[in-house]
């Protein structure tokens with residue numbers, strides 16, 4: 001099964017699932033909004049059903065939000081009906097695809113990088129679509145930092161196709177890949193009790 005087929009099938013269930021740790025999610029949003037400016041052009045890749053994009057949109061000039069799954073985008077669009085000002089633009093697109101409207105001031109990727117086929121390819125695409133001085137904000141699962149039994153469980157769930165294909169990497173490896181792509185790391189932190197999904201703010205240096 002392709003990744004797109006997997007996420008299309010997951011979308012209706014994903015849309016109904018409550019946010020696991022609402023306090024941590026709201027703290028993440030506060031940190032994201034602290035980086036944003038009212039004039040910013042923002043891209044969110046792997047936006048799912050668009051909750052974060054809708055939340056961010058009123059704080060900036062424009063949000064383009066993309067996802068591989070047509071079904072996720074269909075739900076995101078239907079949930080945005082009735083929004084006037086501050087409505088994100090939703091597009092179906094793979095994370096490494098160049099998106100009209102670049103260069104962006106800020107690019108976000110939440111719970112995404114561990115799911116793509118090729119992290120360096122996505123990081124290169126993000127870097128090239130950012131303005132010099134622009135920020136890349138990521139929060140993604142680094143399963144290599146999780147207990148071994150959790151890694152084993154995820155591998156088992158992948159084998160029976162209950163879990164999507166996941167890249168098992170550590171925060172150190174992810175940080176190295178960001179630096180290789182040319183980013184400077186501005187901050188890394190965790191929200192709530194979770195210590196396996198670092199929130200990382202990386203910056204494209206000014207040339």
Ligand SMILES: C[S@@+](CC[C@H](N)C(=O)[O-])C[C@H]1O[C@@H](n2cnc3c(N)ncnc32)[C@H](O)[C@@H]1O
Nearest residue numbers: 007046047048067068069072094095110111116
């Ligand atoms: C775990 S969900 C996270 C959704 C949202 N960012 C959030 O935090 O709720 C992962 C999302 O990434 C999307 N996705 C997976 N692989 C992708 C890829 N290669 N390019 C773009 N989106 C992808 C899936 O369709 C899904 O909507």
